[in-house]
Amino acid sequence: MRFNRTTALVMAGTMSLGLLAACSNDEDPKADDSGSPSASADPNAPVEITVAGLLPTADDAAKQQLADRITAFQEKYPNITVKSEDYEWKNSTFTTQLAGGTLPNVFEIPLTDGKTLIENGQLADIDQYVKALPYGSDFNPALLANGQGSDGKIYAVPAKSIYAVALHYNRKLFTDAGLDPNKPPTTWDEVRADAKAIHDKTGVAGYATMALDASGGWQLAAGANSRGGLIETSAGDGKYTATLTDPAVKAHLEWLKALRWEDNSLLARADLGWGEINAAFGGGELAMYTSGSDVYNALVEGNGVTADWGYGLTAIPTDNGGGALTGGTLAAVTKDSTDAQKDAAVKWIDWWYLSKLQDQTQAVADAKTRAEADPAQAVGTPVLPIFSEENYKESQGWIKDYINVPLDDMKGYTDVMFTQKLVPEASASVQDLYNALFPVVQAVITDKNADVDKLLDEANKTGQAAIDAAG
Template identity: 50%
Template sequence: MSATIRRAIAGLGVVALATTAVACASPSASSPSASTAPSSSAPAAPVNLTVVGLLPGATPEAQKNLANQVKLFEEANPNITVTTKEYEWKATTFAADLAGGTLPDVFEIPFTDAKTLIANGQISDMNDMLGEFPFGGAFNPNVLQYGQGPDGHAYAIPAKSVYGIGLHYNRELFTKAGLDPNKPPTTWDEVRSYAKQIADKTKAAGYVQMTQSNTGGWQLTVATYARGGQMETIGADGKATATLDNAATKAALQFLKDVRWTDNAAGSNFNLDWGTINQAFAAGQIGMYTSGQDVYTSLVQANAIKPDIYGLAMIPLEGANSGILGGGTMAAVKSGASDDVRRAAAKWISHWYLSRYTSEKAALAFNQQAFDDKQPVGTPELPMFSDANLEQYRAWIKPLINVPLDHMTAFTSQIGSAKILNEPPVATQDVYAALDPVVQAVFTDKNADIDALLAAANKTAQRAIDKAQR
């Protein structure tokens, strides 16, 4: 796996990796205390720090782990009191939450949102706090740059591993449908054929995609990239132009239309976002869907999925320019935060998200309780600092890895040869929002006019892009 990761991350130098709601799944189940001892840079006065906790509905074991890590952190930092808040990032509510002041001091954002929040002065400059992070803040520069402002300062801090989108499939449904769970589909024609067979044999939805809260547009972009298309092009003047009505997007929508209306293989629930599609998949109601490679952790923590049913494969790639959409999550601090709050926030981000990469002791401490509580350890990821660091980390935790990696080899053995692509760089969430109704229409209207729907969505997206580029 490490060799494939090295090849995958090499591509990050020329593309920007980003994420959406899916990347904001629950934080890892535990975090070490070994590398969070008090230092001379401790807050000068007591700080009450509110931070992102777990997703709503997280398992008691995950909640126990989080509470324990808060306790360990507070013991190591006696003048910082941490209060966690359940949190799920959604494009449809984030702006209102931020404007209304209801977000915690430390919150999570997609890579794509960081630049806009920096430009709007909505998050704090954390550059003078980089020394609080592992390796003096020496993040993979191709990851850190998406949290940097025009002044070169770091505002948002990489918090969760960079990932690529994969095809998640239910091995149990494959078996019931007469399919080999060790041979997932490798072409979109096979995905369609498998979906129909699953639906015919098991009555579950063979294949379905997210449709709302901007996730419909996000996953349609995934399908477009997999077929060699783009949602935006950048001209010689550096300006972006919407290209939602490209041939690859039309093909992706026709695929969904065929699965839904010709094959009757998409089920009956077409109001799915990241959280609800995970829930349905874990409950055995969906045979296949696309999402980030790291979603297995949330499927266990929030949806109690049975490991035996889980499978992960590559998204089929077709065409010379095809690739996999990549993503990740950053941690940010509220604008106007005091020096003491920013310092406390830096210590918490380092403790909760990053300290596992610093030493064998910290890596084992990060994962031991999760392992003891049967929480996921060892879900595939890409380097946060360097490929060598990730290799070393995985070697440290090898005795504790408990995720079904043998069910993920169709992804991990091939990700290194795939091109990792950035999300649409300008007005990303607006582009996704414009596409949500298109995906919904294809699933709910047998006579949906794909060309007309995309033409209208393209105009909407272009207006948002033009506004963002003023």
Template identity: 50%
Template sequence: MSNTRRPLAALVAALVGAGALVGCSGGQPAGSPSPQATGGEAAGPVTLRVVSLLPGSEQAAIDAFNAQVKEFEDANPGIDIQPEEYEWKATTFAAQLAGGTLPQVFEIPFTDAKTLIENKQIAELDAQFQTLPYASKFNPAILDAGKGPDGKVYAIPGKNVYGVGLHYNRDLFTAAGLDPENPPKTWDEVREAAKKIAEKNPGVAGYAQMTQNNTGGWQLVANTFAHGGRVQEVKADGSATSTLNNDGTKAALQMLKDMRWGDNSMGANFMFDWGSINQAFAAGQIAMYTSGADVYTSLIQTNGVKPESYGLTAMPLQGDDAGVLTGGTMVAMPASVTDAEKDAAIKWIDFFYLAKLVDKDRAVADAKTLAANNQPVGTPVLPMFNKAQWDENQEWIKEYINVPLDQMKGYTDTMFDLPLVGEPSQKTQEIYALLDPVVQAVLTDKNADIDALLNDANTQAQALLDQK
């Protein structure tokens, strides 16, 4: 298997080249608003149901979103936006899509687009995508995740790419006599800090791990990469070999087993998914966990985390081929939508997701609206285009940045040098689902046999990969 350790800056440079983002395009000059952002009548009145925020989001976040909707509708009087709360979950998404209950503009993980395209479940958006003045400037590796075998775009990168990081509670570190300015840099230090925190703060998990709704598999794969392992080998002909029983996965699970049964530092709740672990962390019940580095926004909007208690640092890496799992979100539409709905949707996607990354006026307007409603501006993410564009964007919005960046330096100081590794490319969610019970077993059964669990999961994963 080829070495997948490639710093983001080098990867983007290799894929995108040295060209400027919009200023060198054949379209409009840099800094000028895109036609989608500035309005223009749709073909006729169109009602467009779009994802808004996570269920349970705070009123300030809802107010900020509604202000953005009003701004868009004022600029696009032929389009009526109807926001709907939404949280992607592997266990419910397929039924929602099949049942027609999803909004017309919804979000999916990078890993899901290829399967949905193959199954003809999402609409082709290529013609609409090509109207974006920056369409040719995307990192090709990111854009490819939403392309079909015909080379056309079906799902559009909707949010910047994340790398998994280590999130920690600064207050719990201080209470345990640890320095929140010096968070763990190795897995041994994570284990040591978790044990101290659990001993000093009864009832608190020094470290916790997601375990259900496919998130257990997702974070086990992240920890596998961080320990130098890989879970899948894909050959040039497209065939794939499952390698779930690799040394990196075994090391990650052994660490969890030692922390749970040896150190008693992982608390008493071992059934977390993405939403519930965020909630427990914000409530001060968890001191450390791993997740996408962009989760701070959700912690503020949905969970009411105290900004002064939050810390973010880089994922500890151990092993010669250790890397950081990276992923992101794409925007798609059901296959049943009309051309008029597609045309309206690309205007919304440009306005809400993308224009603020490449256009100064849109970036400032978006940041100003969010800041006015006490919503996060400046949460660390990785560039969807290139580092130069990201740097320029940060300069545009610097007066509105309100996230505690000084408490995230362990991540931001290294984010462009991280050896990024993409999620497994075949049967991704199905394989994550196979790994959920493996993580659960290690945390709930003192006698769990890691080798046997992984060998069984590997056999099942290979059967999935062999399906045509």
């Protein structure tokens, strides 16, 4: 769910990334009733679009990098004026923004929200424009499916931050506690032991978890998935069952409870969402937490983390057949956009999000701009491929001279990123399920005597009611 959280490969069962191959599509990209992508609008007529920009916390270097890319885009397309807006998807405000028509023409949503918004008729049909791109038929089909309607048309495209939930850690705190930062924990028992050692030796919380709003439920689900559990099941008949009482959900809550009340190693804050926990980690308030594997970019751009800060990344521990929860971001276009704005919007999506993955010149230009910013922005943060593993590795080779992230300190993740078991997010009412779960996480953090079984039973009833109401 991240995106601040967010979200995932909506597929039946689990998968290995190595099995995901790029798709092919023999359809004519101009087969839409309206003719060619530009048939309904003069391609040279002036048009203005607003686009989702950066997080409100982004630093000046990141803002300048975006400004430079907008300038270059407008030089290529002189008839298009682009205005960016600070943007952070939040479950608590998105619905109001969508209903009120205050979203930019190009906006970002979690992968899991694509299907629902499409079914509700709330996204623009951008099928003909996307298919006209040079790589319009090359998307990873498992990812693209999240932005396709039942009519097969494309309403949103996978754009960035396709990730697996991973464990982020402060290497310097590991060293201060007498632990080897090159041997991060690989089991939840080891995470607990290391968290206690760090707290006992340094006084800093060894572990923290998101607990605020849907992000708290998101990370509880990630913990359950890593332990072999699910928060929703389906018999394949289109009907879904909430399983918030899964033993793996309880096991992860009891684990958090032990860290908080037995070891005193869990950061005693129930107000941590995605942004808040990043800030706390960047400020040295905690040693370990789980989040999307791509979060290093946000830590650099908004939380003062640098290549020599001491950041470490490793795979989330798994047992009992569990895997890493996956997620990411779709780029979509507002329903009330004109044809000219849709055309311009897809050109921007290509320019800002995707062309750097397909075109060496664009890849190098983007990497060079980020690397030479002051302060430098992250280049080369590990993410899962929007197109294919081969394309990802090739594009990384294009920018190798500009990669500035501490890849040697991310090997615990990069060594398994293409082979680890991946778990898609729930398919039905996922945000409602997360919202039902986060109060349980907060209760465990704030109440030593929290009745986990009772709380999960109540949450499950709430989650099932949301699923049933959605049909």
